[in-house]
Amino acid sequence: MNTIPFPQDRPLDLIAIGRLCIDMNANEINRPMEETLTFTKYLGGSPANIAVAAARLGLRTGFIGKVAHDQLGNYITGYLVKEGIDTGNIVVDRTGAVTGLSFTEIKSPEDCSILMYRDNVADLKLEPKDVKEEYIRQSKAILISGTALSKSPSREAVFMALEYAIKHDVLVFFDVDYRPYSWNSPEETGIYCRMVAEKSDVIIAGREEFDLMEAPFGELKHDDWYTAETWLRCKAKLVMVKHGSNGSISFTNDGKTFRSGTYPTQVVKTFGAGDSFAGAFIYGLFQGWSVDRCQKFGSAAASIVVASHSCSDAMPTVEQIQAVIDRNEN
Numbered sequence: 001m002n003t004i005p006f007p008q009d010r011p012l013d014l015i016a017i018g019r020l021c022i023d024m025n026a027n028e029i030n031r032p033m034e035e036t037l038t039f040t041k042y043l044g045g046s047p048a049n050i051a052v053a054a055a056r057l058g059l060r061t062g063f064i065g066k067v068a069h070d071q072l073g074n075y076i077t078g079y080l081v082k083e084g085i086d087t088g089n090i091v092v093d094r095t096g097a098v099t100g101l102s103f104t105e106i107k108s109p110e111d112c113s114i115l116m117y118r119d120n121v122a123d124l125k126l127e128p129k130d131v132k133e134e135y136i137r138q139s140k141a142i143l144i145s146g147t148a149l150s151k152s153p154s155r156e157a158v159f160m161a162l163e164y165a166i167k168h169d170v171l172v173f174f175d176v177d178y179r180p181y182s183w184n185s186p187e188e189t190g191i192y193c194r195m196v197a198e199k200s201d202v203i204i205a206g207r208e209e210f211d212l213m214e215a216p217f218g219e220l221k222h223d224d225w226y227t228a229e230t231w232l233r234c235k236a237k238l239v240m241v242k243h244g245s246n247g248s249i250s251f252t253n254d255g256k257t258f259r260s261g262t263y264p265t266q267v268v269k270t271f272g273a274g275d276s277f278a279g280a281f282i283y284g285l286f287q288g289w290s291v292d293r294c295q296k297f298g299s300a301a302a303s304i305v306v307a308s309h310s311c312s313d314a315m316p317t318v319e320q321i322q323a324v325i326d327r328n329e330n
């Protein structure tokens with residue numbers, strides 16, 4: 001039996017919901033932002049990156065989101081169409097909201113940061129009425145990105161999607177994707193993310209992100225086993241804790257634990273690791289692979305993306321990921 005039992009006979013594998021943005025990645029790497037002169041534009045936003053990763057690997061992927069009514073909004077939708085992602089449920093904002101921008105600073109391979117411009121962004125204007133029950137029931141799984149919970153009406157739209165997913169046995173992936181800039185306080189983040197995590201089938205997050213959700217449960221434990229126990233007691237079938245360059249550890253509701261290290265690579269920048277990891281990991285679960293194998297596959301995908309300049313554009317194919325695994329096993 002598969003670790004994760006997906007519903008069968010649905011035209012779509014995965015629908016991502018949330019942020020559709022632009023990454024402006026510094027061309028002059030190993031310099032602070034103040035001295036960076038030029039940037040290259042890419043599709044960005046964590047769920048958008050994961051959707052691209054999944055589609056490149058062959059999953060039938062769709063998206064629920066809102067884009068600005070301008071050239072950047074057109075660019076985003078056009079990019080997704082080129083990747084074979086269904087954009088029929090991406091709505092164009094008519095309130096004058098703008099596209100979220102992420103300017104990346106690559107000071108060194110270990111020292112990277114992101115400067116986000118996210119005031120009045122179109123993605124957070126997604127409304128409950130933009131989320132169609134009929135669309136969600138056509139998919140085997142949805143992917144919720146935590147940042148979409150940071151403001152209304154996007155927050156309510158996500159809860160709507162979550163309820164439709166549960167009603168139609170659509171599997172729920174939750175990637176916490178904590179971006180402090182989007183939230184009023186860590187407490188607010190913890191409360192809303194916890195409400196989704198409690199109803200999710202697979203939770204993917206870093207140590208700090210789990211800590212945010214676990215804070216009100218008592219003294220913070222910063223402990224992966226405590227995390228597993230907390231969330232597997234709810235609805236989760238699988239809990240994935242990411243530890244950056246130290247790899248990841250996952251726990252399943254049949255009591256198993258899996259660890260993965262990382263694949264050696266020439267790191268250009270650190271961001272994009274999580275999204276490529278999630279996309280490839282999710283793909284593996286769809287193939288019915290063991291969690292162990294999915295985790296390695298995710299890790300190999302991340303090693304390719306951290307060695308590249310972009311996130312979305314660099315998402316690898318199955319063959320490219322397999323080549324990394326083979327190279328390191330021989």
Ligand SMILES: Nc1ncnc2c1ncn2[C@@H]1O[C@H](COP(=O)(O)OP(=O)(O)O)[C@@H](O)[C@H]1O
Nearest residue numbers: 242243244245247248262273274277299302303
């Ligand atoms: N420097 C690195 N080299 C190779 N693989 C990496 C590196 N950093 C992260 N990874 C891989 O990507 C996964 C997710 O990375 P992480 O940094 O935890 O996510 P996020 O980008 O969401 O913070 C890790 O578990 C690991 O497999």
Ligand SMILES: O=C(O)C[C@@H](O)[C@H](O)C(=O)COP(=O)(O)O
Nearest residue numbers: 044045046271272273274275311
């Ligand atoms: O999510 C964003 O808005 C920015 C991303 O597009 C960016 O490339 C990034 O930070 C990727 O995140 P990660 O995979 O969690 O490192």
